[in-house]
Amino acid sequence: MSSLSEQALPLYQRVHDAVMARIVSGDLTPGAMLPSEFDLAAQYSVSQGTARKALNKLEQSGLVERHQGKGTFVATTTPETSLFHFFRLRHQDESQAIPQPFSETIRRRAANAKEAQVLSLEARGAVFEIARVRCIKKTKVCHETSVLNADLFPGLKERSPLPNALYPLYQRSYGVTIVRADEQLRAMEATSSIANMLAVSEATPVLEVERRAFDIVGRVVELRFSFYLTSQLHYSVSLR
Numbered sequence: 001m002s003s004l005s006e007q008a009l010p011l012y013q014r015v016h017d018a019v020m021a022r023i024v025s026g027d028l029t030p031g032a033m034l035p036s037e038f039d040l041a042a043q044y045s046v047s048q049g050t051a052r053k054a055l056n057k058l059e060q061s062g063l064v065e066r067h068q069g070k071g072t073f074v075a076t077t078t079p080e081t082s083l084f085h086f087f088r089l090r091h092q093d094e095s096q097a098i099p100q101p102f103s104e105t106i107r108r109r110a111a112n113a114k115e116a117q118v119l120s121l122e123a124r125g126a127v128f129e130i131a132r133v134r135c136i137k138k139t140k141v142c143h144e145t146s147v148l149n150a151d152l153f154p155g156l157k158e159r160s161p162l163p164n165a166l167y168p169l170y171q172r173s174y175g176v177t178i179v180r181a182d183e184q185l186r187a188m189e190a191t192s193s194i195a196n197m198l199a200v201s202e203a204t205p206v207l208e209v210e211r212r213a214f215d216i217v218g219r220v221v222e223l224r225f226s227f228y229l230t231s232q233l234h235y236s237v238s239l240r
Contacts, residue, residue, distance in 0.1 A: 011046045015054035030076040062179040077171045090236040099134040106130050106157045118223050119149050126150035133197055143197045144226040181213045194227050
């Protein structure tokens with residue numbers, strides 16, 4: 001029997017939530033084909049227009065992909081789409097700058113106060129810290145540190161070296177799908193440790209980006225700090 005709160009929801013939202021629950025539970029895995037609008041409408045006793053509205057909302061949130069003439073599928077994160085959507089450095093001609101790993105360290109440690117708060121961990125809960133230097137055309141351009149809830153990513157350290165794009169690994173190996181990221185940017189001078197990692201002088205201008213990456217149920221599953229050299233590149237953002 002539906003609860004009063006469920007009954008108060010618009011019909012399309014109830015269909016949306018039911019399909020999302022199947023994705024979250026793993027009943028519908030990445031790449032799986034969803035029922036058609038007609039079948040969804042019959043299954044949930046709604047109009048085909050209502051089913052279409054539910055699928056449109058799922059598509060807008062990045063949970064599904066609709067292919068004309070083929071159907072609707074649970075979104076699959078690929079290295080190409082991950083780099084396009086989440087690595088924002090561009091060359092002066094606006095072409096995608098493709099980063100390559102230069103160095104990598106992974107360690108398990110206790111979370112600090114900020115990490116525990118952002119990742120919804122108990123105080124001093126266990127995290128994995130992934131520190132990587134990335135280069136473009138053999139020039140170091142980025143130092144990034146990603147912090148993850150260790151319980152969500154068991155055995156991550158043993159997977160080193162990790163792939164260039166991390167989000168497909170999160171989805172494929174751990175069932176964690178990143179659907180959005182919130183970022184804060186600021187210009188600053190490189191500290192001695194960042195300057196040493198990027199092989200530049202201390203106080204060189206860098207762009208600091210703090211990212212919080214969210215999964216399909218709205219959890220922050222990654223806290224990332226990146227420091228970019230942008231003298232020959234720029235950080236591209238599209239606002240809609």
